[in-house]
Amino acid sequence: MYEGERSLYVVGEGGGHLYAGRKNTDVCAYRTLELEEANYAFSFMYHSEGRNMGSAAYTKDYLQVYLVPVTSMDDDGNPIYENGIDISGKLYGKEDWTLYTGQAKVPTAGYYNLVFRWQNALISAYGTPKYLPAAVDSITVKEVSCMPVAEIMADSIAYSSATVRWSSDNRKQTIYEYAVIKDGDTFDGSSADLESTTENSVRLEGLTPNTAYRIYVRTFCDNVVYTDWVNTLFETPCYIDTIDLEHSFADDFEAYSNSDLDCWRQYSTLYSGVYWGCANDNVYSGTQVLYLRKHTSTMTENNTAWMLRDVYLKPGLNYQVTFYAKQDKSVNNGTGIAVAIGDADATDE
Incomplete structure (x- = not known):
């Protein structure tokens, strides 16, 4: 328990606070409240573990809290969650006591069930080892006059x-x-x-x-x-440069890193291990140079690695593109560097 002498918890193996996952379990506890048409704040302490503690990506074991009208019950006397208000969303992966706070608007005055639902998925018919499910304590519900956005x-x-x-x-x-x-x-x-x-x-x-x-x-x-x-x-996106009499991108590479080419974006074909990056040796000017990198030591497929940036070209002008480049002598004759200008709205880069 979190405080006091009792807490609400999910009972599993032998009446204890454990389960082995031999069945797909969906169990709930609820209490009826008379609520006005108003905004309400909900808070409670909980922990919700399940298999999530051993596998962070596994989210089928969870605790979830609803407000369900008392008239919305199935033939077995269970609340119909789909007809209620989802208060908490799915809560999972909390090994220690954790505070939940949230708000909800009750659209119509009446009687509602405050429902705490536990769901765990089937692990296997033999279900070992055992896992801790969920527990709840220190529940409060109060009407509030002002709601967050x-x-x-x-x-x-x-x-x-x-x-x-x-x-x-x-x-x-x-x-x-x-x-x-x-x-x-x-x-x-x-x-x-x-x-x-x-x-x-x-x-x-x-x-x-x-x-x-x-x-x-x-x-x-x-x-x-x-x-x-x-x-x-x-x-915010990058500013789209207007190219008129002269425009230099030389300073751009000085602040870049291999993981961030700032306003330039990358596009590669066939072999995704090839990409553009920055280095501070063998530079032509400044402190960094842009060069083609690869994740492996051997190029096994044909590849085109683009570095792209959007610019605005004024109509009626002729443009000349100048850049400095060099290529390692060990690179085969089928490899080269080229520059192209295309429509920024084109779907095929």
């Missing part, structure tokens, strides 16, 4: 702007406060960094191209109650 997402993302949208179930007078920071920077909720809106979206301007941002949004209801912050991550 939900379904927050960024769209219409350009190199210096983006639109962020969210949904809200609050019926009260609501203001949304938000802050935008570069991903990785520290956000402490300081009022000096905050802006506000009464809409369910905001258009962000003046962003830096090719940069990851995180936006934090919270709800302020009736000029009294603040909710917790909700955030989402988005990234």
Whole structure:
């Protein structure tokens, strides 16, 4: 148990807190609540283990919490989950006691079952070794007057702007406060960094191209109650250079690494082990040079490895492309370097 003298737990082998997976198990415990049409906050302590502790990718053993109308029961007296509100989603892989907090809107006043569901998959008919299932303690349900935003997402993302949208179930007078920071920077909720809106979206301007941002949004209801912050991550694309009289990409390679070619993207055919990377020896100028790399010592197939970047070319102008290149003498005669300009909207690169 987490606190007190009792907790709710899944009983398996011999009445103990273990199971061997000899059957596909779906078991629930529920309690009936009378709820108003309102927003509610849910919290409880839980652990939910199953086979997940030995295999992180295995997610068929889980705990899940619902609110199901009391009228939605099957012939065996079990709640019909599909007709209820999914409170928690699937909870798994928690060996120690863990706090869950969440919110939900009850659409119609009435009686609901608060359901704790345990599901584990069949391992084998002989089912060894034994595993720990789930336990729950310290459950609280309370009506709340102000709900955090939900379904927050960024769209219409350009190199210096983006639109962020969210949904809200609050019926009260609501203001949304938000802050935008570069991903990785520290956000402490300081009022000096905050802006506000009464809409369910905001258009962000003046962003830096090719940069990851995180936006934090919270709800302020009736000029009294603040909710917790909700955030989402988005990234602006690279600026598309306009090529007119002269344009140099020479400085680009100085800040690149083998794992990050910044605004250039890679495309390879046939043999995916060949790619472009950066090195700081045998350079022509600056401190780094771009060169073709391969993961293995032997090239076994024909391959084309492109490095691409979008640019804007003005109509009616003639363009000349200049670059410096060299090729190892040991490379066979079928290997070479070429430059091409194509339509950025073309599907076949």
